[in-house]
Amino acid sequence: MSEIIDVLQHEQLPVRTAFHEPLHVASGSDQWWRRSVIYQVYPRSFRDSNGDGVGDLPGIASELARLAELSVDAVWLSPFYTSPQRDGGYDVADYCDVDPLFGTLTDFDTLVAEADRLGIRVIVDLVPNHCSSEHALFRAALAAPAGSPEREMFIFRDGTGTAGEEPPNNWQSHFGGPAWTRILDPDGTPGQWYLHLFDSSQPDFNWDNPAVHAEFERVLRFWLDRGVGGFRVDVAHALIKAEGLPDWGGRPDGGSTEGYPGWEAPMFGQDGVHAIFRRWRSILAEYDGERILCAEASIDPLARLTDWVRPDEMHQAFNFAYLHNSWNAHGLRSVVSASLAAFDTVGAPTTWVLSNHDVVRHTSRFGLTDGSPRGGDGIGSADVQPDTVTGLTRARAASLAMFALPGGIYLYQGEELGLPDHTSMPDDARQDPTFARTGGERLGRDGCRVPLPWRAQAPAFGFIGTDDADSAGNTHDAGATGTPWLPQPESWGGYARDLQSVDQDSTLTLYRTALQLRRDLRLGAGSLSWSRDFEQTDVVAFRNGEIIVVLNMGGFAVPLPEGAVVAASMPDAVLAGQLAPDACVWLMSGADQG
Incomplete structure (x- = not known):
């Protein structure tokens, strides 16, 4: 510990605090996935190596x-x-090949080999609820x-009404409109309807059919044999539907509303899904290296x-309750406590996440005055714009606090x-x-x-091309002139990685420093005890090992507990022993503080 304090800011602060008994005790296991940091890559937008405007595996x-x-x-990935690509690749036409847009299977193998060299596992997205309407099946x-x-691989039903002209039930698609589409039979007459909880180009598989199970076990083994470290399972709560497909008057996504609790949704959370995942877990156990499954399961309550x-x-399972918490201290304490208490009952680690490819980035969310974008997703040029300074300040603080959990x-x-987020994107550029x-x-x-954005002064901010190397070691073609598949805001040059790499106060430097400390101090395998002194305030304060975390979510500066500041969300987070509003610090506590 002394080496860490030697290279970080020292500031002895005057206030002492006491802590409750641990809500969560340190894990005695060294399994990597219990304390992991996993980085989501959205391939279309990460790096484009060939100039076509779309990111790819070589990139x-x-x-x-x-x-x-x-x-x-x-x-x-x-x-x-x-x-x-009607839904960003979540409409899969072949689960055992790479789309030419992204490269080849050889490119994938090269990526896995490079990741292995760097000590990084590769987890791939598995989409078992539905496929593309262009899939051979x-x-x-x-x-x-x-x-x-052949029909039994999917959920086909006869329609209702006098001539089958009405859908089999009233289910709605996540993407808007009915969740059923009627087909034309080969002779051109109207035929059955098929279920698609998402786009009409994404028919749902029939998981009551053993042949579907066999197909996905084949897919699992294909990628495990290529060395993947596991699978993030898309819509893991939707595979089994209630017998008879009864009508549902609640939200299409199964979220709880007045009179329609989510646990009653007939298309989500059915008991039959668990046998599927137990079988998959047994398959992964046949392979070395602690391969994992992570559920994208939108389920409430926790x-x-x-x-x-x-x-x-x-x-693992994604913690959407945590992701959707607004900038509110009481709510944050509540969801962290509920999450740890719930997951500890089954001996599983809790996961924490603030942004992903399906939600407004937390830098923008925390800059909104009303706390949420319209319609649940997306901010447009006609909407009230986020306060970019407040949003970034709060996002940095929220991230630093999350890293210590x-x-x-x-x-x-x-x-x-x-x-x-790009909050002024023209409508004619939208593809969702x-x-x-x-x-x-x-x-x-x-x-x-x-x-x-990779380089501030390069075309497309360095997203396109791989020819020359900059001072930070990033490789980019300074002459690339391709057009990115989605437009980048003009302001993004200021966020470019090459600038942030050499700025000691940048968000990138904060992430690098804090995540290295998280690893060195084994915070992911640590404990959590809440402060007694801040629990009725707008401050979230807890202890994990020898680190005290203080996150000020209120509008006024607050006095800090005593300890050496080892990480701060902003350069001016601490002044004269006070923590600024919308700021977070980590303190190295004294050995006798309890």
């Missing part, structure tokens, strides 16, 4: 060393499979008659989510640069199917998916 491989500098344990189903084995991470099922954390590409299916009522997720 990712070329920059893995930059991610190693963030002390990450693994990278999670959003889908790169063969796909018509679905094309076969369309060509086959009702009741055939106590129900723990069913996905029982000892023989998933290793025990369990696993997920980072979304670009958050280490403090990137906001949500925008089209709702007639623009919901803007969709394009704002958080914009290609990253």
